[in-house]
Amino acid sequence: MQAWEILDTIKNKYIDLLGDQFVGLYVHGSLAFGCYHPLKSDLDFIVVVKTKLTITEKLALLTVLEKNYERAPLKGFEMSVVLAMHCRHFCYPTPYELHYSMMWRDTYLKEPSRLCATDGKTDPDLAGHFTVIKQCGIVLYGKPIAEVFGEVPEHYYFKSIFNDIKDAPEMIINQPTYTILNLCRVLGYLRSGKVMSKVQGAEWALKALDLRWHKVIQCSLDNYRSFVLDTNVPINVRIPFSAFMLNEINQCVESRKK
Template identity: 40%
Template sequence: MSDTQRCLQRLKYNYQKILGDNLVGIYLHGSYVMGGYNENVSDLDYLVIVKTPLSFLIKRQLMAITIEKLWPLAPAKGLEFHVLLLPNVKHFRQPMPFDFHFSKMHFQHYQKDPTDYIKSMKGTDPDLAAHITIINHFGRVLVGRPVYQIFDKVPQKIYWQSIIFDIENAKTTIISQPVYVILNLCRALAYKKDRLITSKLSGGQWGLKHLDSQSGSLIQQALTEYTRHRLKSTFSASTDELNIFATKMITKLDL
């Protein structure tokens, strides 16, 4: 059994134990359900749906279990989850509010001041429109009722807005995160042109088939890097090449 499978077993058992009757379900999304998952380079994404908001005590217990029991088994980029209320996902609203959230980028904040983190981590996230769309098309139920009984459909316009939000700084972030941005731009264009909902991996593969050879060379390098079994990057492209690609894609996306 892989570390990820053990992590999911612990996740299912411990979250059910902590949340009890308030838990509606736990739903997996992201690369794990879309064919691009690799323990050495991925994160593990899931939504936790509950009936009523969580107390501070329950959130503290949830974080303790997540860090102590799940994190040691997590993939290289960690775990990312949102806690959402059932009424909100059954009747979609944008921006989607969340009751609690955690990801690797918040790890230091939590470690430094757990109380402040737990009290402050509540709000809205436009990315949730994309997460729920992925769940509606590819999601897996870890525990709970079927997806179609829980999640409302996300309007195409709102899903498109969430895609734009994710790539709005592409011209600058492509320099520091070339693989992520290149594949995300391909994923965005695949949706705009063909209404395809894709992962970064399948978005890049779409780009190889539909874009010019100069772009294809950069995309192929990004795909090769993305599917490598290590975190240390060997990606190499000049700033000019990256700027040209980003500008070209933004133009095609009419942004």
């Protein structure tokens, strides 16, 4: 698979650039869950280092990603560089050294140094990424996961995945597949305690939720698995579905507080 070939190229370049301070490279997201799609997924990975990086080192890491841009999937890369001490001793929101994703590419092309600020950067999403790595992450290089990543408290994992659906009523209009699958995996986690991919969340919802919602869930799942866009997700059901799911999610949250 080309995704693994690209990641292997990046890994080898990072070994050369980082040397002894390179602790490891850990794949999460759809590749780790086994539901990667070249048009619907990005390549998600965490780079762990021993010590803080210089701006020169950060720029060199970003250059490697840019040189592989043409080979990357449509959604590109999502990469964070994190100090080993913050992986082992988790804090929220988690500090990071460097972050890159497609939403930052224009900034990188115009002014690369803007991505290389030295201090004070934190990312609540890292709680979710670390949790997935602990459950099913793949070591592409470096130390075993259990030696590098400490436990992430469940409430921080929930905060991380809730960020993906907090604006669901607005997002479901233009990004129905992404929003519907995320709503399913969040509710699935709250009810079952299982960390799920988007696909696993939809599969859970088809078994757990009322039949009236099955069409919108199945359409979204079919979209994700195929080369189809969002056009076949029923428009008239999108907002009612998001309202129903957010209500169910909020009820689960309230019941956990009791």
